[in-house]
Amino acid sequence: MAVKKKLKVVQIRSGSGRVPSQRETLKGLGLRGPRTEVVVPNQASFRGMIKKIIHLVTVEEVDG
Numbered sequence: 001m002a003v004k005k006k007l008k009v010v011q012i013r014s015g016s017g018r019v020p021s022q023r024e025t026l027k028g029l030g031l032r033g034p035r036t037e038v039v040v041p042n043q044a045s046f047r048g049m050i051k052k053i054i055h056l057v058t059v060e061e062v063d064g
Helices: 020-029 044-052
Strands: 005-011 037-041 057-063
Touching: 005 044, 020 044
Parallel strands: none
Antiparallel strands: 005 037, 005 057
């Protein structure tokens, strides 16, 4: 049985002063402010969201 990989996303910069679509993407991922983290499935939809805000977060792959 293969282990599903997930992505741990940690917000490192604030969303204030960013364009509304980037703030909404942070909210959609469940990030509320700097130093908050979420674990999301490694799917194309989440990777696309992360790509949009990559300058505000760090990402690492974890076992799910």
